[in-house]
Amino acid sequence: DVKVTQSSRYLVKRTGEKVFLECVQDMDHENMFWYRQDPGLGLRLIYFSYDVKMKEKGDIPEGYSVSREKKERFSLILESASTNQTSMYLCASSTYGLAGAGTGELFFGEGSRLTVL
Amino acid sequence: AQSVTQLGSHVSVSEGALVLLRCNYSSSVPPYLFWYVQYPNQGLQLLLKYTTGATLVKGINGFEAEFKKSETSFHLTKPSAHMSDAAEYFCAVSAANNNDMRFGAGTRLTVKP
Numbered sequence: 001d002v003k004v005t006q007s008s009r010y011l012v013k014r015t016g017e018k019v020f021l022e023c024v025q026d027m028d029h030e031n032m033f034w035y036r037q038d039p040g041l042g043l044r045l046i047y048f049s050y051d052v053k054m055k056e057k058g059d060i061p062e063g064y065s066v067s068r069e070k071k072e073r074f075s076l077i078l079e080s081a082s083t084n085q086t087s088m089y090l091c092a093s094s095t096y097g098l099a100g101a102g103t104g105e106l107f108f109g110e111g112s113r114l115t116v117l
Numbered sequence: 118a119q120s121v122t123q124l125g126s127h128v129s130v131s132e133g134a135l136v137l138l139r140c141n142y143s144s145s146v147p148p149y150l151f152w153y154v155q156y157p158n159q160g161l162q163l164l165l166k167y168t169t170g171a172t173l174v175k176g177i178n179g180f181e182a183e184f185k186k187s188e189t190s191f192h193l194t195k196p197s198a199h200m201s202d203a204a205e206y207f208c209a210v211s212a213a214n215n216n217d218m219r220f221g222a223g224t225r226l227t228v229k230p
Contacts, residue, residue, distance in 0.1 A: 104149060
């Protein structure tokens, strides 16, 4: 089974702190994603990566950055945490969405709930 | 561009009753459609998916969904609700050769004893 592991399930940080959220997948997937989940808004894409050292902005990249130095690891960085970044953060991975090479189905980690005080 | 609308942010049913969660999509290319389920304090888990072929797809835990192109819908159903079905359900759309998956806002299902 595909396993996507997020390093921290619950974090509490103070405004202005730098925050690292780590995600590791064990199925050699090309694509990795960071989503933010807020009530009533569903999942919103922050950043995604389709290869090592490659990254693409999603819908809400402001205030975030990412790093993908190894294929299995995708990190989300909050350079200076703010209270409006209090949220659930979900990491996901997938194989490339070409027909016959995966359907783009996402495999999710259990989430990291971040509270910024 | 693709998008999804889930009708009803909360749905409540009695145990044993039919579950119907509604999803309509918009896509300029043939869509891939997904339903995911999220139990409290967990990530999302794939329930079922439609890519090509048979329009009625069956998933885990007795759920199924039907792709209706003419109605641009992909509603999720289960004939008889169980208490363990209480969760949040997300409809999502993407397309072949496309990593851009779009999610609906979610529907929270409550099952009453």
